[in-house]
Amino acid sequence: MGRGGSATGVLAATCLSTLVVNANTSAVSILLPAISEDTGMSVDTLQWAVTGYSLVGAAVIITSGSLGDVFGRKRIFQVGLALFVVSCVLIALAETGGMVIAGRLVQGAAGATILACGLSLLTVATSGDQQLKFVSLWGAAAAVGAAAGPLLGGLLVDVTGWQGLFWIDAGVAVVCMVLTFVAIAESRDEGRPRSIDFLGTVLVALTLAPLIYGFTKSGDWGWLSAATLGCFAASVVAGFLFVMTEKRVAVPLLDLALLRNRILVGSTLAILIGAGTINGLMYLLSLYFQNPAALGFSPLEAGVATLPATVGLVAVAPFVPKLANKLGGRQVIGVGFIAMVVGFVVIGFTESSWGYTAFLLPILAIAVGMGLSNGPSSSAATSCVPQEQVGGASGVSNMARYVGAAVATALAATIYGSVQANQLDDGASPGDALAAGLAAASWAMAVISALGILLALVAIRRHKAAQGTAQDAAASAAAHLHTIPTTASGSGS
Numbered sequence: 302m303g304r305g306g307s308a309t310g311v312l313a314a315t316c317l318s319t320l321v322v323n324a325n326t327s328a329v330s331i332l333l334p335a336i337s338e339d340t341g342m343s344v345d346t347l348q349w350a351v352t353g354y355s356l357v358g359a360a361v362i363i364t365s366g367s368l369g370d371v372f373g374r375k376r377i378f379q380v381g382l383a384l385f386v387v388s389c390v391l392i393a394l395a396e397t398g399g400m401v402i403a404g405r406l407v408q409g410a411a412g413a414t415i416l417a418c419g420l421s422l423l424t425v426a427t428s429g430d431q432q433l434k435f436v437s438l439w440g441a442a443a444a445v446g447a448a449a450g451p452l453l454g455g456l457l458v459d460v461t462g463w464q465g466l467f468w469i470d471a472g473v474a475v476v477c478m479v480l481t482f483v484a485i486a487e488s489r490d491e492g493r494p495r496s497i498d499f500l501g502t503v504l505v506a507l508t509l510a511p512l513i514y515g516f517t518k519s520g521d522w523g524w525l526s527a528a529t530l531g532c533f534a535a536s537v538v539a540g541f542l543f544v545m546t547e548k549r550v551a552v553p554l555l556d557l558a559l560l561r562n563r564i565l566v567g568s569t570l571a572i573l574i575g576a577g578t579i580n581g582l583m584y585l586l587s588l589y590f591q592n593p594a595a596l597g598f599s600p601l602e603a604g605v606a607t608l609p610a611t612v613g614l615v616a617v618a619p620f621v622p623k624l625a626n627k628l629g630g631r632q633v634i635g636v637g638f639i640a641m642v643v644g645f646v647v648i649g650f651t652e653s654s655w656g657y658t659a660f661l662l663p664i665l666a667i668a669v670g671m672g673l674s675n676g677p678s679s680s681a682a683t684s685c686v687p688q689e690q691v692g693g694a695s696g697v698s699n700m701a702r703y704v705g706a707a708v709a710t711a712l713a714a715t716i717y718g719s720v721q722a723n724q725l726d727d728g729a730s731p732g733d734a735l736a737a738g739l740a741a742a743s744w745a746m747a748v749i750s751a752l753g754i755l756l757a758l759v760a761i762r763r764h765k766a767a768q769g770t771a772q773d774a775a776a777s778a779a780a781h782l783h784t785i786p787t788t789a790s791g792s793g794s
Contacts, residue, residue, distance in 0.1 A: 310484020311426040312435050315419040316442035318382065318477045322412045323446030323782055325389075325470050326354070327611070328454030329405070330587035331604050335463040342398025344588060345517075348714045350398075350405040351584055352513050352707045357409030359703035360506040363554050363696040365414035366421060367497050370490040374421045375481060381414030382478045389471035393464040413703070416443075416783055425488045433772045436786070440779030444618075447782055448611040451587070455604025463600075494552050501554035504543035505700075509707055512536040516711040520719035555700075556693050562793075564685035565694055567760025571634060571678040573701040574753045576781060577709030578641065578746040579614075579671050582648070583607055584710050585717050586660070589739050594731035596657060606657055613668030618778040621676040622787070623769035630677035631761045637674030638753035640666050645747035651740040653732035674753060676777030677766075679784045685764045688791030695784040702782070709749065716742040765792040 330351060337344045369377040388411055392404035420439060427435050457465040515532030522528045547553040559565055590596045590603040598606060625633045644666035651659075682698040683691050717738040724734035767773040767787035776785040 307484040308426050308431065308435070310480060311422055312438060314477050314480035314485060315423045316439050317473065317480070318378075318415050318419050319439060319783075320442040320446035321470050321473045321477070322385070322415050323443050324450035324453060325408070325466065326412060327447045327450030327583075328466055328604075329354070330584045331451045331454040331591075331600055331607070332458060332463040332466065333588065334591045335458050335600060336398065336401055339463070340396065340398040340401065342401075345714070345718050347398050347401065348517065348584075348711065349402045352517075352711045352714075353402055354405045354409035354412070355580075355703045355707035355710070356506060356509045356513060357406050358413040359509060359700050359707060360502050361410045362413035362417050362699050362703060364497065364499070364502045365410075366417040366692075366696065367493075367552070367554075368414075369418040369421055370493045371495050371497065373487045373489050374418050374425065375485050375487045377414060378418035378422060378485075379478060379481055381411050381418060382474050382481065384408075384411035385415060385474045386471045386478075387411075389467040389474065393467040393471070417699075420783070420785070422485060422488070426485070433770075437772045437775035440775040440783070440785045443782045444611075444615045444778045448608065448615055451604040451607045451611075452601075453604070455599070455601035458600035496551045498546070498550050498552060498554040500546050501543060501550065504539050504546060505554070507539035508536050508543060509704065510536075511539070513707055513711040516708070516715045520715055520722065555697060556690075559686070559690065559693055559697060562685055563760055564762055564764050564793075565682055565697070567756045568678045568681040568685070569698050569701045571638075571674060571753050571756050571761065572682065572698050572780075572784075573705035574749055574756070575638075575641070575671050575675045575678065575705070576702040577705030578645070578750050579610070579667060579781070580706040581709040581713030581746055582645070582667065582743065583610060585713055585739055585742055586664070588717075589735060590657070592735055595653070595735045598657075606660075607664075609661060610664050610668045613665045614672040614781060615778050617669045617672035618676055618780065619774035621673055621777045622680070622767040622773035624673075625677040625680070626766040626769050630681050630764060630766050631757045633677050634674045634681075634761060635754050635757035637670045637672070637677075638750050638757060640670030640673065641750040642670075642747050642754070644670060645743045645750055648743040649740050649747060651736045651743070653730070653736040655736070670750075671781060672777070674757075675780045678761075679776065679780040680767045680773070680787045680789055681761055681764050682784060683786055683791070684767070684789035685793040686791070687793055690793075691786060691791045695786070698784045709746070713742040713746060716745055765789045 333347050388404045388408035395401045454466050511532040515529050519529045590598045590606050644663040647663035682694050686694045720741040721734045721738035724737045767789045773787045776787045
């Protein structure tokens with residue numbers, strides 16, 4: 302395994318890249334109304350700019366790490382950055398919604414590659430206390446990027462047009478490419494078999510795509526229509542073929558033996574639920590706050606309005622590892638999901654007369670609940686396996702975040718649009734119809750979050766908790782974006 306290059310240069314390139322990727326990802330929902338106005342494509346269809354990104358990311362994130370191990374982490378990281386630049390330029394120059402969506406699909410692959418290979422480069426270039434410190438800084442950069450994205454996106458819509466975000470992100474990615482070329486030495490895993498599970502990657506995408514498409518079109522087709530059920534059936538078949546493939550390939554995308562670990566499965570599902578429900582809600586609130594029939598916010602105002610969600614999550618996260626160490630991880634996870642359920646239930650009573658302040662406390666409850674549940678879930682995922690399986694467990698949990706974000710956002714958007722359309726057909730005002738759609742989608746997120754409480758009680762048993770160090774605090778703060786090893790990682794038998 303290669304080692305070398307400037308450690309500070311590796312830190313600069315990887316932290317800057319994860320910051321820009323996460324800022325870009327979190328900003329896009331704020332931009333959708335402006336993109337819709339410019340391109341003429343409905344926001345309902347532009348939803349694929351969000352869900353398609355997550356869908357491709359889910360399929361690619363483990364594979365890109367494998368490609369880095371085999372062909373060189375620096376090389377694949379540079380490919381990810383180049384794809385990110387291309388995707389940003391493609392989106393910024395897009396004159397149609399279809400081009401925006403196509404660019405976002407490419408961006409999903411680029412973002413997943415940058416995150417997977419960037420963290421690998423950082424861990425290979427460092428060791429000991431320096432590695433712990435640098436990985437913690439990488440996690441902090443990810444959290445800062447996610448928090449700043451909606452605010453930056455909203456600001457740029459007013460100043461430069463929505464295209465400005467993508468031009469700036471392309472420029473930052475080019476800087477990262479130069480830094481990588483100058484400061485990072487190539488490294489690869491010489492002992493790893495050279496086979497890559499490309500078929501598994503394709504089957505993950507083929508499992509998710511018809512599932513999300515079925516959710517998206519169910520409002521038009523009907524949930525029990527032949528077309529909707531056909532999409533779900535195609536997803537089931539692709540999922541079955543994925544399992545069969547993973548049993549036969551030399552180096553599987555997903556080691557099915559990991560699924561016999563009940564704590565890993567429980568914590569991964571908890572991560573999926575948490576990431577999915579909060580992504581679904583923030584997508585809807587970004588649209589609801591800007592709709593003239595609702596709050597009528599400008600993009601910048603909407604960016605500021607959604608900021609408490611990320612700030613609340615990141616603010617509570619550093620205290621979570623010590624809390625979990627004292628009270629137990631499953632207890633903290635359970636309390637977190639209870640807080641999320643309460644927040645979703647409150648938003649489930651949304652009325653068209655509500656001002657922004659009525660949303661603030663439930664948004665904070667959901668954010669704090671996410672911070673409480675996701676940090677210990679991520680820690681449990683890597684602490685319940687032996688050291689040699691930590692990478693595989695991290696990959697599974699990272700894929701779960703993308704899957705949760707894609708599926709839950711599609712489901713929330715479908716419920717929101719369907720209820721809104723039905724209300725309008727029944728003679729409701731546009732404001733009342735929007736409020737009813739948001740309320741119905743929030744009730745669905747509450748039900749899904751309640752499953753997280755059950756997981757904490759049943760599936761996530763005792764495991765070694767993180768010690769609560771600065772590294773653990775950074776891992777917890779970044780846990781809604783990426784699984785970072787903690788002081789408890791690899792302690793499972």
